[in-house]
Amino acid sequence: MALSSATHHVLTDAAQWRHLMLREGLLPRALASEAASADATELTVRCEAPCCPEVAQYLSRLAQRLAFDENVLVVSGDIGTISSVGNGIPVDCLVFPTSAYLRNPHVGAAGCVHARAGSELDRHIADRLGARLPLPVGSTTLTPAFNADIHSLIHCIGPSGMAHNRELLLYTTYINALAAFEKDLTVQCAAIASISTGINQFPIEDAATVAISAVRDMIRSRQWTKVVAFVCVDAELQAALESAKATARITLFHGGYTYPDVITVVPPP
Numbered sequence: 001m002a003l004s005s006a007t008h009h010v011l012t013d014a015a016q017w018r019h020l021m022l023r024e025g026l027l028p029r030a031l032a033s034e035a036a037s038a039d040a041t042e043l044t045v046r047c048e049a050p051c052c053p054e055v056a057q058y059l060s061r062l063a064q065r066l067a068f069d070e071n072v073l074v075v076s077g078d079i080g081t082i083s084s085v086g087n088g089i090p091v092d093c094l095v096f097p098t099s100a101y102l103r104n105p106h107v108g109a110a111g112c113v114h115a116r117a118g119s120e121l122d123r124h125i126a127d128r129l130g131a132r133l134p135l136p137v138g139s140t141t142l143t144p145a146f147n148a149d150i151h152s153l154i155h156c157i158g159p160s161g162m163a164h165n166r167e168l169l170l171y172t173t174y175i176n177a178l179a180a181f182e183k184d185l186t187v188q189c190a191a192i193a194s195i196s197t198g199i200n201q202f203p204i205e206d207a208a209t210v211a212i213s214a215v216r217d218m219i220r221s222r223q224w225t226k227v228v229a230f231v232c233v234d235a236e237l238q239a240a241l242e243s244a245k246a247t248a249r250i251t252l253f254h255g256g257y258t259y260p261d262v263i264t265v266v267p268p269p
Contacts, residue, residue: 008050017054026061028254061253067219068252072212073229074241079193080112083149085229093190094145095154095177097198100134102141102155109193110155118147137163138172142180151187154180158196161203167210170196171259174214179266182218182226189227194237208240212248213258220257222268 010016021027075085084090094116096109102125104114114121124143135141141155156177159169173195181190194211196202215228232238257263 011051011055014052014054017052017058021054021058021061024062025250026058026065026253064219064224065249065252067224068216068249071224071227072215072219072245073227074238074245075229075231076238077191077231078112078233079109079191079231080116082191082231085189085191085227089189089227091189091191091229092151093154093181093184093187094148094150094152095156095181095190095192097158097193097195097200098155100136100157102129102133102135108198113148113153116148117145117153120146121153138169138176140173140176140180142184152184154190156195158200159202161196161201166196166202167206168259168262170202170207170210171214172262174211175218175262175266178214178218178228181228182222183269185269187226189229191229191231193231197237204237205240205244208237208244209247210258212241212244216248216252217257217263220252221263
């Protein structure tokens with residue numbers, strides 16, 4: 001069906017769509033008078049009707065902000081017992097920091113997950129993964145959850161807080177974990193224990209900023225539908241993550257990806 005002249009005018013009025021994006025925080029003020037220019041890898045929707053690029057950019061960014069608001073949660077809890085988040089969303093994947101040998105340390109988040117999964121996890125690591133160990137910093141490994149009453153576990157090798165490129169390494173770790181979670185089509189909601197802020201002594205506020213920026217960049221680069229819940233064992237960590245999320249929301253579309261060389265090599269499944 002042919003569009004009316006009024007509808008055609010609305011869909012092709014680039015300045016009006018830029019103004020709308022500016023008003024709703026979807027476009028940095030510095031770019032309000034410029035033509036739409038998404039990041040080279042930024043996801044944009046396709047419009048069936050003739051329209052200016054700003055329409056597709058507006059719809060894409062609106063969907064991405066909604067995903068960031070509703071699918072990225074910061075909750076108080078214990079990775080060793082958590083079973084649901086938000087309004088009763090069942091957790092079916094646990095993401096947690098561990099050592100390069102994936103062994104049960106009997107303490108911390110990894111100790112809680114191993115205790116929850118039971119001895120079969122230890123046997124699986126020894127029998128199936130032993131030849132691959134130790135794993136490099138930044139890498140992740142997905143295993144069954146065995147007796148944990150969920151579907152999958154994602155073991156993460158985070159960096160030391162003393163590493164000179166610690167932010168890049170931590171960002172890479174989170175991106176790899178989120179990519180593994182995304183590719184596992186059997187799971188929809190992941191509970192994530194903070195990576196590297198325990199024995200690795202990564203400063204909590206810096207780690208929170210990196211964690212949220214990794215999720216933000218994943219959402220901006222694909223049609224993200226899964227739920228990510230950062231599980232906090234103490235008030236300091238929860239406050240840092242909530243603050244990082246609030247800041248990231250304000251600057252959601254300001255600038256490119258945090259580390260473009262990392263995010264652009266992780267294609268959507």
